[in-house]
Amino acid sequence: MTILTEDKSANVLVIGSGGREHAIGWKLLQSDLVSNIYYAPGNGGTSTNINLDTNQVPELIEFAAKHDCITIVGPEGPLANGIVDAFHTADIPILGPTREGALLESSKIYSKNFMRKNGIPTAEFRVFSNKEVAADYIISKDADVVIKVDGLAAGKGVFLPTSTNDALETVKKILVKKEFGDAGNKILVEERLKGRELSLIVLTDGSSFELLASAKDYKRILDNDVGPNTGGMGSFCPVPFFSDEIFHRTLRQIVEPTMKGIRDFPEPFKGFLYFGILIEESTNDPYLLEYNVRMGDPECQPIMMRMKSDLYPYVRSVLRGSLESMEPLQWSSEHAVCVVMAAKGYPGIFKTGSMISGLNSDFGDNITVFHSGTTRKFDGQIYTKGGRVLSIAARGSNLDKAAIRAYEAAQKISWGNNEQYYRKDIAKTTN
Numbered sequence: 342m343t344i345l346t347e348d349k350s351a352n353v354l355v356i357g358s359g360g361r362e363h364a365i366g367w368k369l370l371q372s373d374l375v376s377n378i379y380y381a382p383g384n385g386g387t388s389t390n391i392n393l394d395t396n397q398v399p400e401l402i403e404f405a406a407k408h409d410c411i412t413i414v415g416p417e418g419p420l421a422n423g424i425v426d427a428f429h430t431a432d433i434p435i436l437g438p439t440r441e442g443a444l445l446e447s448s449k450i451y452s453k454n455f456m457r458k459n460g461i462p463t464a465e466f467r468v469f470s471n472k473e474v475a476a477d478y479i480i481s482k483d484a485d486v487v488i489k490v491d492g493l494a495a496g497k498g499v500f501l502p503t504s505t506n507d508a509l510e511t512v513k514k515i516l517v518k519k520e521f522g523d524a525g526n527k528i529l530v531e532e533r534l535k536g537r538e539l540s541l542i543v544l545t546d547g548s549s550f551e552l553l554a555s556a557k558d559y560k561r562i563l564d565n566d567v568g569p570n571t572g573g574m575g576s577f578c579p580v581p582f583f584s585d586e587i588f589h590r591t592l593r594q595i596v597e598p599t600m601k602g603i604r605d606f607p608e609p610f611k612g613f614l615y616f617g618i619l620i621e622e623s624t625n626d627p628y629l630l631e632y633n634v635r636m637g638d639p640e641c642q643p644i645m646m647r648m649k650s651d652l653y654p655y656v657r658s659v660l661r662g663s664l665e666s667m668e669p670l671q672w673s674s675e676h677a678v679c680v681v682m683a684a685k686g687y688p689g690i691f692k693t694g695s696m697i698s699g700l701n702s703d704f705g706d707n708i709t710v711f712h713s714g715t716t717r718k719f720d721g722q723i724y725t726k727g728g729r730v731l732s733i734a735a736r737g738s739n740l741d742k743a744a745i746r747a748y749e750a751a752q753k754i755s756w757g758n759n760e761q762y763y764r765k766d767i768a769k770t771t772n
């Protein structure tokens with residue numbers, strides 16, 4: 342791993358194709374220590390893209406070795422499939438947890454047991470693989486529960502039933518009809534908590550950690566948080582209702598016990614660790630809903646907009662296992678907002694292949710347009726290729742000003758026959 346022991350200019354390979362990966366690469370390219378960023382497979386807004394998918398692990402290893410790259414993994418899928426273990430075997434530096442570390446996200450049961458073992462406040466839960474036994478329990482709780490598929494389900498495996506019938510129907514879909522395949526061999530039934538949610542992300546070398554700014558995402562497709570869940574329709578950073586007092590309690594009760602737990606992992610957890618926090622409405626106590634073993638998308642975009650420090654030395658320290666020697670990350674005092682522009686119809690059926698116009702508009706300072714579901718064709722134009730298409734990220738002296746800038750920029754962009762859609766209330770309702 343020569344690259345880690347010398348201070349020569351580095352190459353970075355970013356694995357993934359979303360706005361999160363574009364934002365990580367955009368930030369790293371600002372470093373004087375970084376020469377080239379490669380994306381596999383990347384999107385229409387990223388370059389240089391290499392024509393490899395996230396599951397072509399031997400080819401990715403070969404590319405990283407040939408170009409002397411440090412590799413950063415964006416999404417959870419390759420982590421859960423063991424991409425980091427394969428890079429380790431080849432002795433190629435990579436940022437992300439091993440398959441075992443990734444269980445914190447890829448198995449909700451593993452993750453809840455980890456929380457329980459480490460005394461981390463989380464909703465009460467029971468595990469079921471039998472429909473009748475699950476049904477008896479749910480009826481005894483008046484269906485005031487949350488039902489979760491154990492394995493990875495692309496953000497679609499959590500259900501908040503509206504009635505007992507709805508809950509029993511959900512259990513049937515998962516355990517009997519196997520709509521989630523083996524990921525749904527077991528379910529968790531959790532106590533339903535009420536309160537405000539936010540995300541807190543750390544970068545860790547498995548021993549010490551650096552805190553990133555707090556952020557909040559908007560999961561539902563429609564304004565006022567209604568309609569189906571999506572991958573995330575917008576975000577902002579930092580979170581105004583995350584007071585110093587609650588922040589310190591979250592550190593003490595959730596982040597530090599987690600760090601203590603992961604220090605026992607056989608291989609150090611090196612990468613981003615995301616805490617999905619709920620501040621309970623009657624007690625103001627922080628609870629941990631979930632871990633993700635990666636940056637959030639779209640939380641990453643406003644976080645990168647506000648990070649003043651050069652990210653690269655932190656990545657290198659994580660890989661070296663020397664994060665403890667780094668100064669705390671520096672942040673802009675400004676606020677950042679991200680509005681996701683999606684294809685009309687998403688998260689249901691939507692069209693792709695429409696040419697996007699307005700991307701070269703004069704957006705002014707403090708705006709960055711990150712791409713996700715886009716592709717650049719041979720004519721040099723950018724076309725839509727997915728549900729979530731662009732993330733418009735803006736900074737401002739307060740949330741309102743940042744949101745106004747993001748929306749002004751979004752209005753300059755369109756595609757097809759007015760086929761773009763975005764929520765109009767991002768950062769307007771902050772709880």
Ligand code: AMP
Binds near residue numbers: 534
């Ligand atoms: P998860 O993927 O486990 O974070 O769940 C996705 C979303 O479901 C969360 O962001 C919450 O909005 C909601 N949720 C999950 N667990 C609970 C819970 N125990 N109580 C209330 N809401 C929950």
Ligand code: GLY
Binds near residue numbers: 572573636638640
């Ligand atoms: N925005 C939530 C996630 O990335 O899982």
